[in-house]
């Protein structure tokens with residue numbers, strides 16, 4: 001099980017409102033300090049291109065560094081940061097560091113998560129433009145992921161955001177696709193280049209319904225000229241099935257776990 005993720009969830013969802021307020025304030029203070037001192041780091045998770053069998057790109061995943069040097073998982077602070085209006089600063093830190101990594105490693109292609117709260121903020125595409133220009137990085141090497149459930153409320157914003165990214169030359173992915181009730185509505189209104197099929201359908205044991213959902217998403221994606229990524233790939237049998245169904249990319253602990261970005265190049 002993903003215990004860190006579960007612990008993170010528990011930090012945000014608290015039964016007692018009074019206690020919840022205190023936890024929120026404590027976490028909020030910690031996040032503000034981390035932003036002020038740049039105390040974050042990126043881990044990178046490899047993404048396999050199924051047609052070629054090579055690691056074609058990586059997903060950047062943020063962690064907050066606490067006072068003791070321990071790493072706090074994103075599920076324990078992203079939601080709080082969104083509620084406190086601090087997420088824009090974190091997204092900027094992540095984007096700046098990601099572009100820095102792209103500049104350092106010419107073969108690297110990165111998928112970077114941006115909060116659904118940031119899609120209304122056109123300062124983000126402008127920020128990306130400024131960073132890629134300053135470091136002379138091809139924007140095609142940067143793919144932005146938005147969780148569809150988080151962005152579903154702002155359909156117009158999401159579309160403007162996607163348009164701004166495509167004008168810039170970056171790709172745009174819908175993360176956790178299929179997990180939200182509005183997936184297909186979203187598909188109709190937001191021009192995404194990539195659908196990341198939610199891990200819930202991929203991780204074993206898979207039911208007949210799971211397999212039908214995966215195959216349907218692939219079929220729709222192909223018809224629309226979009227690519228697909230399967231998340232939470234846990235074994236070789238799943239890799240074979242995904243290849244057979246025409247999924248483009250596979251990601252999950254079986255392909256590779258997230259590792260500190262500083263290890264890139266050192267045998268990675």
Ligand code: C2E
Pocket residue numbers: 001002005045060061062073074075078091094112113114115145147175176231232233234251252253254258
């Ligand atoms: P996500 O974007 O869907 O990222 C995938 C998450 O699933 C990562 O957790 C990854 O470590 C985990 N994972 C990948 N493969 C497997 C697997 O095979 N099994 C299991 N059990 N887990 C797997 P992580 O790093 O804790 O991130 C959680 C979520 O936090 C992300 O979900 C994303 O929504 C958010 N997040 C991460 N980094 C950022 C960021 O830089 N900015 C923003 N705004 N959100 C971020």
Ligand code: MG
Pocket residue numbers: 059113145175
């Ligand atoms: Mg993601």
Ligand code: MG
Pocket residue numbers: 175176196198231
């Ligand atoms: Mg995801």
Ligand code: MG
Pocket residue numbers: 176
């Ligand atoms: Mg997720």
